[in-house]
Amino acid sequence: MKLRLGLIAGLSAGLLATTALADIKVGFIGSLSSDTGLSTLRGAQIAIDELNDAGGVMGQQVSMVTADTGEDVIEGVKAFEYLAESAEVDFIISGSIDDVSLGWMPRMQEYQIPTLDTWTSYIGIIDMVIEDPEVMAPYFMNIASDEALATLYINFGAEVLKAKMGFESVVILAEDTAFGQAITGLVTDALAPVAGIDVADVIVYDIGTVDFAPIFSKAQNSGADFIYQVSSVNSQVISSQYVKLQVPMAMTGVNVSALGMEYWEDTGGAGGGISTLSPVPSVGFPLDPVSQGFVDTYQSKYDTRPMIPHFNGFNAYHGLKQAMAAAEAAGGFSDVAAWNAEMLKQDLILEKDGQLWLRYGFWQHGEVEEVTGRTYPQNARFDLTSPYEDAQPSMVVIQWKEDGTVGVVYPFEYASTEFELPSWVK
Amino acid sequence: MTQILIQGMLLSGLYALIAMGFMLIFSIGRTLNLAYGAYLLVGGYVYFWLCQQMGLPQIVGFAGAVTAGVLMGLLKHRLIVKTLNGDHVAIEISTLILAVVLQAGVVLLFGDSSKILLPIVPGVVTVAGAQVTFNILTATLISWAVIIGLYLYISRTHTGRAMQAVSMDAKGAALSGVDPDRINLITWGISGGLGALGGVFFASYTQLYPGMWVAPLIISVAVVIVGGIGSILGTLVVAHIVGFMEVGVSSWSPELRGVFTMILIVAVLVLRPQGLFGREETH
Numbered sequence: 001m002k003l004r005l006g007l008i009a010g011l012s013a014g015l016l017a018t019t020a021l022a023d024i025k026v027g028f029i030g031s032l033s034s035d036t037g038l039s040t041l042r043g044a045q046i047a048i049d050e051l052n053d054a055g056g057v058m059g060q061q062v063s064m065v066t067a068d069t070g071e072d073v074i075e076g077v078k079a080f081e082y083l084a085e086s087a088e089v090d091f092i093i094s095g096s097i098d099d100v101s102l103g104w105m106p107r108m109q110e111y112q113i114p115t116l117d118t119w120t121s122y123i124g125i126i127d128m129v130i131e132d133p134e135v136m137a138p139y140f141m142n143i144a145s146d147e148a149l150a151t152l153y154i155n156f157g158a159e160v161l162k163a164k165m166g167f168e169s170v171v172i173l174a175e176d177t178a179f180g181q182a183i184t185g186l187v188t189d190a191l192a193p194v195a196g197i198d199v200a201d202v203i204v205y206d207i208g209t210v211d212f213a214p215i216f217s218k219a220q221n222s223g224a225d226f227i228y229q230v231s232s233v234n235s236q237v238i239s240s241q242y243v244k245l246q247v248p249m250a251m252t253g254v255n256v257s258a259l260g261m262e263y264w265e266d267t268g269g270a271g272g273g274i275s276t277l278s279p280v281p282s283v284g285f286p287l288d289p290v291s292q293g294f295v296d297t298y299q300s301k302y303d304t305r306p307m308i309p310h311f312n313g314f315n316a317y318h319g320l321k322q323a324m325a326a327a328e329a330a331g332g333f334s335d336v337a338a339w340n341a342e343m344l345k346q347d348l349i350l351e352k353d354g355q356l357w358l359r360y361g362f363w364q365h366g367e368v369e370e371v372t373g374r375t376y377p378q379n380a381r382f383d384l385t386s387p388y389e390d391a392q393p394s395m396v397v398i399q400w401k402e403d404g405t406v407g408v409v410y411p412f413e414y415a416s417t418e419f420e421l422p423s424w425v426k
Numbered sequence: 427m428t429q430i431l432i433q434g435m436l437l438s439g440l441y442a443l444i445a446m447g448f449m450l451i452f453s454i455g456r457t458l459n460l461a462y463g464a465y466l467l468v469g470g471y472v473y474f475w476l477c478q479q480m481g482l483p484q485i486v487g488f489a490g491a492v493t494a495g496v497l498m499g500l501l502k503h504r505l506i507v508k509t510l511n512g513d514h515v516a517i518e519i520s521t522l523i524l525a526v527v528l529q530a531g532v533v534l535l536f537g538d539s540s541k542i543l544l545p546i547v548p549g550v551v552t553v554a555g556a557q558v559t560f561n562i563l564t565a566t567l568i569s570w571a572v573i574i575g576l577y578l579y580i581s582r583t584h585t586g587r588a589m590q591a592v593s594m595d596a597k598g599a600a601l602s603g604v605d606p607d608r609i610n611l612i613t614w615g616i617s618g619g620l621g622a623l624g625g626v627f628f629a630s631y632t633q634l635y636p637g638m639w640v641a642p643l644i645i646s647v648a649v650v651i652v653g654g655i656g657s658i659l660g661t662l663v664v665a666h667i668v669g670f671m672e673v674g675v676s677s678w679s680p681e682l683r684g685v686f687t688m689i690l691i692v693a694v695l696v697l698r699p700q701g702l703f704g705r706e707e708t709h
Contacts, residue, residue: 033538176681205680210632210641211437214676217429217556237633240542245557246550268478268542305539424550 023060024327026320027083029076029104030095030119032068035260035306040095040118041066043309043316046297050321057324058332065089069100071233076100077107084111090333091115093320095312097232098122098179105139114138114333114343116323118315121279122182123147129378133365136378137340140362142319143279143312144382144394146179149254150186151372152384152394153277156410157195160397160419161226165250169198171224172253173215173238175207175231183230183254200224207233212241220249229253236266243270246424252276252397259283260306264404272402273422275409277395279311281358284398284406284416288352315380318360322346344378359391387413429556430673436558438669439566440627441645442573442662447620448646449653449661454593454613457507457514461521462621462646463639464528465495469622470629470638471532474543484546491626492619499618503611525639532636541634546626565627572623576616577658589613593655648687652694654701664702 028044031037048062056062065087067079076096083089084107092108092115094101101120105128108115115138117125123145129136161167170191174180184202191197201222205215219227226249231238235257242251255276257263261283263271281287287295294317298309306313326342327333347361363369363376371384382394388411397410399419407417448462469491477487502521510516545561552558580586588609591599596606621642628642648668653660668687676683694701 033533035539203680206683208641209680209683210638211672211676213433213437213557213562214430214673215680217433218677218680220555221429234540236540236542240633244545244550244559244561247557248552262539266539266542268544270542270544305537 024057024062024091024324024333025087025089026062026064027087027089027092027113028064028066028095029079029083029092030069030100031071031097032066034071035262035310036097036119036256036312037069037071037095039306039310039313040093040316042298042302043118043294043313044093044320046294046301047317047320047324051324058328062324069096071097071100073099073103076103080104080107080111084113089113091323091327093118093316093323095119095316098182099177101125102178108139109135112138112336114323114327114336114339115140116316116319117141118143118312118319121146121149122178123186124178124182126376126379130375133377137336140319140323140343140378142315142322142360142362142380145376145379146182147186147372147374148369148376148379148382148384148394149277149279150183150190152411153187153397154190154194155384156277156397157191157197160410161252162195162197164419165226165421167197167225167250169200169222169224170226170228171200171219171222172202173219173227173229173231174202174204175233176204177207177233179232180204180230187228187230209234210237212238213245216242216245216247220247224249226250226252229255232256236263236271239263239274240267240270242274243267243272243422246422248425250275250421250425258398258400259310261308261406262305263400263406269404271400272404273400273425275397275399275419278398279395280392281311281314282396282398282408283308284408285396285414286352286416288350288357290350291358314358315360318348322348322360340378347381356389357392361391386411428554430670430677432553432556432558434666434670434673436562436566437673438666439569440562440624440631441649441669442665443569443620444624444628444642445646445649445653445661445665446573446576446658447617447624448643449650449655449658450589450613450620451617452650453655453657454589455507455610457521458518458647459502459521459617460518460643461502461525461528461639462617463641463643464525465498465618465621466625466628466642467525467528467532467636467639468498469495469625470543470634471536472622473626474536474541474629474634478541478544488623488626491622495618495620495622495625496615497618498622499614499616500611502618503614507610507614508607525643529636529639536634536636538636543626543630543634546630562631565631569624569627572620573658573662576620580658585609585612644684644687648691650701651691652701654703657701657703660701660703 028041030040052061067082069076069079094117098120121143126145174184188199235255252275258276259278326339329342330338344362350358361381363379365377381391383391393411396408399409400406408414409419451459472494473487473491476482476490506520547560547564549560550557588604592606592609600606649664653664671686
């Protein structure tokens with residue numbers, strides 16, 4: 001009898017201890033095998049470790065459950081359902097790509113689980129927030145939306161591509177994805193009226209394309225001065241074939257594979273000359289001490305790719321802490337409206353050499369951004385106007401050089417190198 | 427138009443090499459080897475591992491890739507084809523599963539991110555406005571050399587003629603003293619080697635990734651179905667039809683690349699089941 005009572009007492013204590021150790025459940029949704037997904041996962045894990053080491057959140061330990069999307073829309077929906085129904089998580093951090101986020105969005109609206117997207121930048125989701133703030137209350141996006149990315153890129157077009165390089169026309173090569181369509185639309189609408197660069201042609205190709213020779217020929221035949229690529233899924237192929245074929249036109253745009261330090265190895269060294277816009281912080285972007293500390297911890301903990309987290313890893317690290325701070329202030333995650341209100345108040349300013357360097361805050365409802373003249377509620381705060389005193393620029397343009405080095409070329413305030421044409425184009 | 431002709435010619439040579447190994451197995455062993463793409467997968471990765479990761483000379487990379495392909499072909503014949511003893515459905519399902527397993531193995535060893543093979547011969551030349559890499563030019567020339575060599579081997583050697591005999595009538599060949607089992611084994615070995623060699627060129631032209639076995643398999647199926655059983659000439663001609671069609675469609679509407687190849691397969695299956703150059707089967 002004593003033994004049985006002892007066993008019951010021991011089991012009860014064990015259960016209580018387990019409950020106390022893992023009271024707040026964070027769900028990760030994203031690819032467990034892509035650099036993108038791993039950046040978010042690891043950034044979130046480091047934030048959780050630091051929170052737990054500091055005593056947890058509201059006296060409770062934080063644990064993480066993962067759900068793999070494999071960067072597939074259907075798998076993404078299943079993953080969200082798993083996190084909501086089986087794992088019963090309190091909060092979800094997402095490293096999903098745009099199409100996958102769009103897939104699980106109706107589930108998020110249904111389950112009303114506070115969710116932070118660290119990679120997806122589709123402006124249509126922010127439009128959903130504007131149209132139905134109550135249903136979209138659990139959703140925050142802590143990367144500048146693609147409209148903000150494209151808007152500042154247009155300035156790069158005007159100040160560098162047009163003014164410095166003398167380019168008059170562009171041909172757009174875009175993957176057939178939601179992200180590709182969104183960026184293509186924004187760039188097409190704005191390049192001619194704002195930067196004075198005409199769009200000669202738009203070529204859309206399947207994400208499974210592995211032979212770009214005919215596509216580059218078509219681009220050359222358009223008579224355009226340079227290529228604008230929009231590639232978020234299979235980016236290293238187009239880059240390496242551009243270099244291998246020595247296509248006699250400059251190529252810039254959005255190339256997601258070029259956002260990580262592994263790009264050079266992945267392209268077998270055939271990646272020089274490519275420039276791409278990148279959310280901040282990018283590769284080649286100097287870091288403030290706090291973010292550098294995060295990278296140091298990351299590198300001491302992980303020895304597999306990505307060796308340096310992509311921008312969404314930083315978003316996950318800082319964003320998860322902000323989500324927990326909002327939960328502490330709101331008394332948890334269950335009252336979504338209260339959590340939303342506290343999340344909107346989060347404002348982390350990181351300085352470098354006494355200057356504002358990175359800001360993790362959110363646009364408020366009704367707050368109008370001056371350049372675009374529209375609102376971005378629950379989207380990461382960004383600045384589209386030099387000298388970027390309110391927040392960091394929505395994006396920077398980075399360029400990989402033919403010797404394998406990489407640097408920021410725009411905005412000029414953040415530039416560490418100059419934009420230049422590949423040697424075979426000069 | 428000149429660009430399409432040049433790029434079509436180069437791509438078609440590569441497609442012909444890729445399809446040749448598949449055609450041999452289909453013609454001689456009467457088997458749809460759905461794991462054929464896996465030879466290309468393994469060949470490409472073995473070359474990558476030897477040359478780009480181990481830093482060994484290219485000749486070692488080629489030898490390693492072809493050896494791996496030949497061994498795979500021989501093992502597949504001995505362990506699957508012979509064991510299943512002519513049950514074509516079981517062989518096709520088994521080979522398909524094998525390809526998926528090999529893909530998982532590649533993910534385990536090399537990860538699932540794409541790899542870019544360095545050009546086998548670096549450099550590029552502009553011909554009539556089209557960029558032609560020395561890499562694809564070399565691949566095409568070697569493809570042609572291999573195809574001509576294969577044609578001479580099949581038409582002029584004793585084993586080659588035995589392969590033709592088994593292809594036409596295995597029982598009749600056996601009555602004439604040919605060992606169909608030995609011929610099949612040799613054919614599977616040659617097919618594996620050709621596939622692995624094609625894989626190195628295909629990967630150097632495009633990229634290495636664990637799912638890269640699917641596209642060449644579709645190309646091979648298309649070429650063999652449209653070309654017909656037992657025809658090297660048919661394989662060559664149809665490889666060029668498919669290659670030119672893909673380049674032409676890509677130049678017009680890149681999203682539709684591959685769609686017309688599928689339509690061609692269906693049209694030939696309906697209108698001329700024996701293929702454009704194949705002989706009619708009598709049972």
